[in-house]
């Protein structure tokens with residue numbers, strides 16, 4: 001997947017988790033934003049000209065990036081950097097799983113190379129859809145947590161459904 005698709009998917013997943021678990025602390029928001037910021041790091045293998053999707057797209061790389069970010073961001077609390085680094089690589093791998101080129105996301109625990117082949121990594125519809133959903137999820141979280149807008153939206157939708165079903 002392209003960078004914008006990965007960023008969108010990271011926004012979508014992290015802010016959906018925050019919304020569902022009703023996490024509102026500054027720590028949880030920073031962890032989510034750090035995850036989004038780090039989500040394209042696995043594609044550094046292209047720049048380094050090492051085998052693509054081999055060393056940087058698996059659970060071992062997720063643990064290593066977690067440790068690196070835990071060290072860098074330890075003044076914030078080591079678990080923030082660790083969670084962000086680990087989630088960033090796993091969410092990146094999840095995004096690439098939808099595309100054509102197979103790889104082993106659970107290496108070294110499970111070596112089988114897999115891919116769902118739903119779309120090409122550069123498919124514009126898929127990448128833009130993830131970006132749009134991610135940005136929408138991000139704003140939805142803040143609307144629901146910090147304002148009444150989310151509940152007002154629900155009321156509006158309810159009212160529309162009521163009008164449509166009674167006519």
Ligand SMILES: [Zn+2]
Nearest residue numbers: 001042043096
């Ligand atoms: Zn990738």
